[in-house]
Every structure is written in C-alpha cells, then in structure tokens.
Amino acid sequence: xxxxxxxxxxxxxxxxxxxxxxxxxxxxxxxxxxxxxxxxxxxxxxxxxxxxxxxxxxxxxxxxxxxxxxxxxxxxxxxxxxxxxxxxxxxxxxxxxxxxxxxxxxxxxxxxxxxxxxxxxxxxxxxxxxxxxxxxxxxxxxxxxxxxxxxxxxxxxxxxxxxxxxxxxxxxxxxxxxxxxxxxxxxxxxxxxxxxxxxxxxxxxxxxxxxxxxxxxxxxxxxxxxxxxxxxxxxxxxxxxxxxxxxxxxxxxxxxxxxxxxxxxxxxxxxxxxxxxxxxxxxxxxxxxxxxxxxxxxxxxxxxxxxxxxxxxxxxxxxxxxxxxxxxxxxxxxxxxxxxxxxxxxxxxxxxxxxxxxxxxxxxxxxxxxxxxxxxxxxxxxxxxxxxxxxxxxxxxxxxxxxxxxxxxxx
Numbered sequence: 472x473x474x475x476x477x478x479x480x481x482x483x484x485x486x487x488x489x490x491x492x493x494x495x496x497x498x499x500x501x502x503x504x505x506x507x508x509x510x511x512x513x514x515x516x517x518x519x520x521x522x523x524x525x526x527x528x529x530x531x532x533x534x535x536x537x538x539x540x541x542x543x544x545x546x547x548x549x550x551x552x553x554x555x556x557x558x559x560x561x562x563x564x565x566x567x568x569x570x571x572x573x574x575x576x577x578x579x580x581x582x583x584x585x586x587x588x589x590x591x592x593x594x595x596x597x598x599x600x601x602x603x604x605x606x607x608x609x610x611x612x613x614x615x616x617x618x619x620x621x622x623x624x625x626x627x628x629x630x631x632x633x634x635x636x637x638x639x640x641x642x643x644x645x646x647x648x649x650x651x652x653x654x655x656x657x658x659x660x661x662x663x664x665x666x667x668x669x670x671x672x673x674x675x676x677x678x679x680x681x682x683x684x685x686x687x688x689x690x691x692x693x694x695x696x697x698x699x700x701x702x703x704x705x706x707x708x709x710x711x712x713x714x715x716x717x718x719x720x721x722x723x724x725x726x727x728x729x730x731x732x733x734x735x736x737x738x739x740x741x742x743x744x745x746x747x748x749x750x751x752x753x754x755x756x757x758x759x760x761x762x763x764x765x766x767x768x769x770x771x772x773x774x775x776x777x778x779x780x781x782x783x784x785x786x787x788x789x790x791x792x793x794x795x796x797x798x799x800x801x802x803x804x805x806x807x808x809x810x811x812x813x814x815x816x817x818x819x820x821x822x823x824x825x826x827x828x829x830x831x832x833x834x835x836x837x838x839x840x841x842x843x844x845x846x847x848x849x850x851x852x853x854x855x856x857x858x859x860x861x862x863x864x865x866x867x868x869x870x871x872x873x874x875x876x877x878x879x880x881x882x
Contacts (some may be wrong), residue, residue: 479521482530483514484684487610490538492582493574497542500589501639503607509545513538539572582645583608583692584699589645591659592638599634600656604663606631609688615670650701657702661710661766664689668714683721690714697753709757709766715750716773719743731872739779747777768796786815803831807840819844835863839873846880854880 487510494506513534527533586608591600602620605611617627648656671685693711696702723737732738754770772792775785793809806829814822823844831837842856857876864870 478526478530479514479518481684482517482534484610485688486531486534487514488586488608489579489583490535490574491607492586493572493579494538494542496578496582496585496645497572500643500645503635505545507607509541510538513541535574539574542572580695584695585645585647587660587663587692587696588648588653588656589638589643591656591663592641592643593655594641594643595634595637597659597662599630599637600659601663601666602627603631603634604660605666608663608692609667609685611667611670618670653701657704657706660696661693661706664693665710665766667692668717672717686714686718686721690718705757705759705762706764706766708753709764709770712750712753712757713766713770713773715746715753716770716777719746719750719777731868733872734776742777750774750777763795763799765796765800768792768799772796783816786812790816803829803834804836807831807834807836811840811843814844819848823848833863835860835865835869835873838863839876842876850880 490510490513491503491506494509495503498506516537517530517534521527521530587604590604590607595603598620602616605616606613613624613627616622616631617624620627647653668686668689671682671687671689690711693707693714696707697711719742720734720737722743723739723741724732726732750770751774754774757767757770772789775788775792778785790809790812793805793812796805797809807826810822810826810829813825823841826837826841826844829837838856838860842853842860845853845856854877857873857880861870861873861877864873
C-alpha cells in the first residue's frame with residue numbers, strides 16, 4: 472500500500488493530539504512542547520519511511536510504536552530531563568529502563584479530557600484558550616487558527632506562546648478540574664469544538680469544499696464529553712445535535728465532481744436518516760433546564776433544514792429561530808442567514824431592505840446573498856453583485872460556486 476496525499480494529514484489530524492495528550496500527561500504540562508516535538512518527528516519519519524517502503528499494514532500502530540520508542544530514547548539520553556520525569560512515575564517504572572507509555576484507548580480518552588480542561592484554564596484569556604486548544608487538542612495549523620480568528624500567523628504564534636508561558640508560570644497541572652470548576656471552563660471547550668466542526672463543514676483555509684475528518688473528530692470529542700458524567704450537560708448535547716444534523720447532509724453537499732451543492736439544489740434522498748435521528752435524540756436530551764444557548768437554537772435551525780415539510784412552514788420556523796438567535800448572540804453570519812430565511816418565508820424585496828442594512832462590504836457572502844435576492848427581480852443587478860462576491864472570495868470553492876452563478880446568468 473503506497474501513501475497518498477490525504478493519509479498522513481488525516482492521521483495527523485486524528486492521532487497527533489492523542490499522542491501529545493498522553494506524553495504531556497507523562498512529562499507534565501510545562502514540557503508540552505517536548506511532547507509536540509516527539510510527535511511531529513514521528514510524523515516526519517512516517518512521511519519519509521512510508522514514501523520509500525510503503526504504508527505499513529496498521530499505520531496508527533506504527534505511529535504509536537515509533538512515538539513510544541522516541542520517548543524512551545529521549546529519557547535514556549537526557550538524564551537531566553529524566554530526573555524531572557522519574558519522580559512522576561510509579562516506583563517500578565522509575566527504577567526500570569523500560570518506561571510504560573500507555574497509549575490504550577482508555578488512557579488516550581482520559582488524557583484528552585484532562586487536556587481539554589487544562590488548556591481552558593481561566594488564568595489565560597478565552598481567545599488564548601480556544602487557540603491553544605485548536606493547536607494542541609485538535610491539531611490545527613497556525614494558518615487555520617489565524618483564519619478562525621480573522622488574524623495573522625505572527626499574532627497567533629505570540630498568543631499561543633504567551634498562553635503556554637502563563638500555564639507554566641502558574642504551575643497549572645494537567646488534570647480534570649473539580650465539578651464546580653468545570654462549569655467555568657466548559658464554554659471555551661465547546662467553542663473550540665464548534666470552531667473545529669465549522670472549519671471542516673465550511674473549509675475556509677484549504678481548497679476542499681468539505682473536510683469530513685475535522686467534523687468527525689469534533690463529533691468524537693463532543694461525544695467524549697457526553698460520556699463523562701459531569702460534562703453530560705444540555706449545552707453539550709445541543710452542540711452534538713447540531714453537528715449530527717449538519718453531518719446528515721454530507722453526501723448531498725457534494726456532486727460527483729466534488730463540487731459544493733447548495734442547500735436548495737440538494738438531493739434529499741442522500742440525507743442520512745440515522746444521523747437525523749441521532750440529532751433529534753441529542754436535541755431532546757438538550758431540552759432540560761432553563762438555559763437556552765446558541766447551540767440549542769442553531770441545532771433547532773439545523774433540525775428544520777432536515778425536515779421534508781411544507782416550505783412556508785419550514786422557513787417561517789427557521790426565521791423565528793434566527794430572530795431568537797440574534798437576541799441570544801449576534802453575529803454577522805447569523806444576520807445574513809436570517810435575511811435568506813426572510814426571503815424564503817416572506818419575500819425577496821423585504822429581505823433586500825434588511826440585507827442592505829448590514830453593509831458587510833468586505834464579506835463575499837454578503838454580495839452573494841444580494842445576488843441571490845435579486846435573481847428574479849433584477850438579473851443584471853444580481854450579476855453585478857455576484858461579480859463583487861467573486862472579487863472578495865478567499866478560496867477556490869467559493870469562487871467556483873459564485874462563477875457558476877455568473878455563468879448561468881450570462882447564458
């Protein structure tokens with residue numbers, strides 16, 4: 472089996488954070504960068520070795536074995552480092568040259584849960600918590616984090632460095648906090664998982680219309696929180712419900728050529744009924760208590776998108792939910808989406824007036840929406856808006872979708 476361009480990035484996304492979490496648990500949070508270096512070297516060796524000899528039968532096991540061996544070699548070579556680590560090990564390990572590095576599924580899960588909450592410690596700012604979690608827990612590149620924060624690489628690098636230093640200076644331990652403390656950190660953890668899923672679903676930083684591996688990883692981590700009793704809360708269930716509803720339409724979002732299919736053009740027979748049922752299950756579990764979060768509302772919006780019912784009823788429900796969402800937590804993207812729902816529930820003319828108030832002139836989605844709203848009213852004006860959208864688009868996928876609209880109008 473020969474390596475392909477997708478395999479190592481896929482494994483990096485899925486396995487990097489697992490091994491880093493286990494090694495950081497062993498080394499201590501203050502030595503997290505050493506753990507990162509070991510895992511990065513493991514993947515570099517994989518790329519080199521697999522390129523020459525082919526991919527091993529079990530690539531994940533190969534990565535785990537190499538990471539373990541590199542760790543043991545480091546501990547044997549670096550006596551000073553070993554003296555710092557040895558006291559943390561059980562006596563039998565400390566006395567033995569053979570240190571056990573536990574990469575079992577249970578220890579990986581425990582280590583990742585600890586890492587989630589450690590990186591979201593209140594001693595560092597919320598943006599740093601999310602950025603550091605995306606890097607360490609989810610394997611995001613610096614470019615991807617910069618895109619998520621609408622920032623640049625230099626700023627993100629400095630932010631992550633300062634966050635790591637703060638955790639080190641404060642002597643923060645890698646552990647799951649007490650239940651009372653969990654409440655304070657859960658919001659940042661959920662924000663991280665939400666951003667991870669969105670990056671996969673909308674893929675703003677790579678020329679891929681859909682990155683299922685990111686979505687699946689974020690769903691796995693969210694499910695991990697649900698399976699841990701203290702974090703099995705309505706907020707978490709609402710987020711997983713939202714993810715399930717979106718994931719149910721994966722196969723319908725791409726055509727046979729790998730191009731994005733817009734919602735109104737999707738083949739509904741391709742929607743995954745089992746994932747829709749799971750979404751409904753977690754949404755039901757989320758309907759406990761008095762808190763109504765953005766995750767609850769977005770999950771309800773996603774639910775109505777999966778329902779094959781009267782269009783007027785569907786879009787009126789979606790519109791009312793967007794009205795509520797903007798009250799709970801305003802965002803320009805939500806405001807744009809509300810405007811589209813307004814057009815479907817009432818009329819394009821009403822929606823145009825609302826859209827123009829937003830004045831998001833640096834956002835290609837703003838001009839794309841105005842183009843859509845003018846299609847049946849003023850095709851020439853719609854063409855102008857799509858051309859503006861094309862000039863603002865940041866990646867090939869967006870440009871491809873917009874160009875198709877322009878080509879259709881030009882016919």
